[in-house]
């Protein structure tokens with residue numbers, strides 16, 4: 001599968017993917033286009049629009065702002081390819097590391113990131129509001145470049 005840079009003209013496509021991945025948190029096309037217009041921010045998608053990643057690279061660091069793969073396209077390596085390619089793009093922009101926040105209950109995403117060498121460096125208590133109204137912790141994960149699949 002091929003992964004490529006997405007343009008802000010494709011924000012509606014990215015928003016449609018996002019809506020299939022996150023039920024509590026809706027990012028519409030305008031919100032995604034605004035983020036993509038922020039300096040240092042870029043989006044990558046797979047050529048079949050099964051998934052996308054939004055990353056900001058600034059000040060020698062990079063952050064995954066969001067990552068999602070539609071349910072029908074999961075477990076085919078799309079997310080892994082998106083994160084690896086995003087790390088290359090961020091490194092080319094001067095970043096030496098990448099970090100992200102992930103819900104501490106999101107076992108699929110945590111397995112993905114740990115398999116790419118990310119390690120837990122912090123925990124934000126009660127960071128997310130779950131559908132049932134309970135608060136859930138966020139883990140802060142970080143990796144130094146280059147990524148090495150473990």
Ligand SMILES: CC(C)(COP(=O)(O)OP(=O)(O)OC[C@H]1O[C@@H](n2cnc3c(N)ncnc32)[C@H](O)[C@@H]1OP(=O)(O)O)[C@@H](O)C(=O)NCCC(=O)NCCS
Nearest residue numbers: 021067068069074075076077078079080102108109111112
């Ligand atoms: C997490 C998510 C991005 C993974 O996307 P994906 O394209 O299916 O992931 P990949 O196929 O690249 O998986 C790579 C590895 O991650 C791990 N993984 C992925 N999904 C998993 C699951 N449901 N359960 C356990 N491990 C999982 C596995 O180690 C997998 O390798 P394997 O398939 O060889 O076992 C996707 O499930 C998703 O969009 N979820 C909803 C949104 C979300 O949670 N985004 C991340 C927010 S930080």
